[in-house]
């Protein structure tokens with residue numbers, strides 16, 4: 001009984017990991033730290049990793065700029081100064097109260113999401 005429960009749990013975990021790598025990644029301590037930072041920085045008032053809210057899902061942002069070496073520096077400026085017209089009708093207001101270092105850390109991380 002106990003063994004079959006363990007086996008079931010392992011199968012469930014394995015299934016979840018392969019079906020959704022990002023969910024598995026969210027158990028990564030670095031990802032958890034980034035998610036906390038995104039909450040503390042107010043990003044998740046408008047963003048989510050997977051879902052479009054007011055702003056685009058961060059996995060979609062990562063997909064759009066994958067392979068674009070100039071994206072990182074541009075996006076850091078966009079997040080700090082705000083932006084519009086790239087994803088829809090809504091605009092991102094400036095995030096000047098968020099320390100530059102935190103913006104850089106968050107953008108670097110979100111560009112790795114898949």
Ligand code: HEC
Pocket residue numbers: 041042043044045046047054055056061075078079083084085086087088089090091092093095098103106107
């Ligand atoms: C007030 C709501 C709001 C907040 C807060 C917000 N965003 Fe946004 N964000 C948006 C919207 C809306 C867009 C889409 C703008 C557009 O269409 O160009 C966007 C776009 C982006 C983009 C893509 C920009 C592009 O040019 O493709 C990135 C990256 C991003 N946000 C990161 C962040 C980060 C990091 C934070 C937290 C420091 C943050 N956002 C906070 C609403 C917000």
